[in-house]
Amino acid sequence: xxxxxxxxxxxxxxxxxxxxxxxxxxxxxxxxxxxxxxxxxxxxxxxxxxxxxxxxxxxxxxxxxxxxxxxxxxxxxxxxxxxxxxxxxxxxxxxxxxxxxxxxxxxxxxxxxxxxxxxxxxxxxxxxxxxxxxxxxxxxxxxxxxxx
Amino acid sequence: xxxxxxxxxxxxxxxxxxxxxxxxxxxxxxxxxxxxxxxxxxxxxxxxxxxxxxxxxxxxxxxxxxxxxxxxxxxxxxxxxxxxxxxxxxxxxxxxxxxxxxxxxxxxxxxxxxxxxxxxxxxxxxxxxxxxxxxxxxx
Numbered sequence: 603x604x605x606x607x608x609x610x611x612x613x614x615x616x617x618x619x620x621x622x623x624x625x626x627x628x629x630x631x632x633x634x635x636x637x638x639x640x641x642x643x644x645x646x647x648x649x650x651x652x653x654x655x656x657x658x659x660x661x662x663x664x665x666x667x668x669x670x671x672x673x674x675x676x677x678x679x680x681x682x683x684x685x686x687x688x689x690x691x692x693x694x695x696x697x698x699x700x701x702x703x704x705x706x707x708x709x710x711x712x713x714x715x716x717x718x719x720x721x722x723x724x725x726x727x728x729x730x731x732x733x734x735x736x737x738x739x740x741x742x743x744x745x746x747x748x749x750x
Numbered sequence: 751x752x753x754x755x756x757x758x759x760x761x762x763x764x765x766x767x768x769x770x771x772x773x774x775x776x777x778x779x780x781x782x783x784x785x786x787x788x789x790x791x792x793x794x795x796x797x798x799x800x801x802x803x804x805x806x807x808x809x810x811x812x813x814x815x816x817x818x819x820x821x822x823x824x825x826x827x828x829x830x831x832x833x834x835x836x837x838x839x840x841x842x843x844x845x846x847x848x849x850x851x852x853x854x855x856x857x858x859x860x861x862x863x864x865x866x867x868x869x870x871x872x873x874x875x876x877x878x879x880x881x882x883x884x885x886x887x888x889x
Contacts, residue, residue, distance in 0.1 A: 604790055604794055605792075605793055605794060606793075606794050606795075606796060607786065607793035607794060607795050610783070610786055610793070610795040610797070611795055611796060611797055612777060612797045612800075613797065613800050615775055615776065615777065615797075616775075616776045616777055616797040616798065616800035616801045616804070617800040617801070617803060617804040618775055618776075618804065619772045619773065619774070619775035619776020619777065619778070619801050619804065620772065620776055620800060620801040620802060620803060620804020620805040620806075620807075620808075621772070621804040621805070621807070621808055622768055622769075622771055622772030622775060622776075623768075623769055623772035623773065623776065623801065623804070623805040623808075624772075624804060624805040624806070624807060624808025624809045624812070625768060625772075625808055626765045626766070626767075626768035626769035626772060627765075627769070627805065627808070627809050627812060628808060628809070628811070628812030628815075629761060629764060629765040629768065630761070630762065630765040630769075631812050631813070631816050631822075631828065632812060632815060632816060632819060632822060632823060632828075633761035633765065633822055633823045633824060634758055634761050634762055634765075634822055634823075634824050634826060635821070635822030635824065635826040635827055635828040635829050636822075636826075636829055637829070637830070637831060638765065638769060640857075640858040640859040640862070641858050641883075644858060644862070644879075644880075644883070645883045645887060648880055648883060648884070649883075649884070649887055649888075652884055652888070653888070661755070661759055662758050662759055662762045663762070665759035665760070665762040665763040665766065666762040666763065666765060666766035666769075667766060667862065668763055668766065669762065669763040669764065669765065669766020669767035669768075669769070669770060670766045670767070670769060670770040670859060670862045670863055670866065671770075671862060671863070671865065671866035672763075672766075672767055672770070672866065673766075673767055673769075673770025673771050673773070673774060673863050673866060674770070674774065674779075674863055674864075674866045674867035675866065675867075676767060676770075676771065677771060677774050678867075683774065683779075683867055684774060684777065684779060684780050685780050685782070686779055686780060686781065686864040686867060686869040686871070686872060687780075687781070687782065687871070688781045688782075688854065688855060688856075688871040689781070689782060689785070689855075690853065690854065692871075692874045694853055694854065695854050695856075695871055695874040695875045695878065696874055696875070696877075696878040697850070697853060697878070698850040698851075698853035698854030698856065698875060698878070699850065699854065699856075699861075699874065699875040699876065699877065699878025699879040699880075699881070699882060700850070700878045700879070700881060700882040700885070701846050701847065701849050701850025701853070701882065702846075702847050702850035702851060702854070702856070702857065702858065702861075702875075702879050702882065703850075703878065703879035703880060703881060703882020703883040703884075703885070703886070704843075704846055704882040704883070704885055704886040705842075705843045705844065705845070705846030705847030705848070705849070705850060705882075706843065706847050706858060706883070707843070707882075707883050707886040707887055708839055708842055708843030708846060708886055709839065709840050709841075709842070709843020709844045709846075709847060710833075710840065710843065712847060712857050712858050712859075713851075713857045713858075713859065714769075714857075714858075714859055716844075717802060717805075718802070718805045718806060718809050719809060719813075720831075721802075721806050721809075722805075722806050722809025722810045722812065722813050723809075723810075723813040723830065725831070725834075726834065726836065727833060727834050727835065727836055727840060730836050730840060730841060730844070731840050731841070731843065731844040732844070733844070734840075734841045734842075734843075734844025734845050734848060735844040735845070735847045735848030735851060736788075736848060737845075737848065738844065738845040738846075738847070738848025738849045738851075738852065739788045739848040739849070739851045739852040740788045740789075740790055740848075740852070741848075741849070741852070742788075742848065742849045742850075742851070742852025742853055743785050743788040743789045743852040744789070744790075744791050746852070746853065747785075747789060747791075747792060748791055748792070
């Protein structure tokens, strides 16, 4: 039986946030001709840096990342930022980061590339990946919160 | 440097900024809210389904438009993934990613936004994520 936490539910803010993400995806797609998948946008220039292939460093992707990093500063001009507090320590965050980094490269996308872009274009391949990460995410939270 | 290159980067920066603002407004940069969404056996917060719904509603229009539009505003080709392969790599990658998402409460985009805001937790996560990406890419 699922119990919905109505006091935490923020349907309108979350839907509006989703619409902004959709508009950003549309701008990147129709403006630059590219998929706004964050995993790929990060991995490509990072790989160029690690392998010192400076001529292949894609400044368009770097510009997108700069926009992401600047977003909280822009937000702070108008309103206080929501909490980014975590409930696990550095060791678990490093473990989580390693899993996410390797997983999004192995599966070729994350919540944005497969989730938003893939489902928006009715890709069965993306749906399979989304079901896998949603299921594993729910299982991982279940184990951490209700088993241990 | 050509003016097209700067147009391309300007579009990318504006898109990244808007994307980040959407993540903040939607609640994606709050790891505890993300975990409350994944915690279907506890006090479930379905908010993030609204984020996905809102993003996909606009995204469907964008991809429909992209099919009829020959070129992007920058003059580049519109590059839509063509792969339809469903294999164990796709599923295994999703499982690994999801497991990590549930442990930390961060996925790649929100982690970068939280890093930009100065979160120490996001710094640990992002450094490890970059390492994990290279462990896979350069294996």
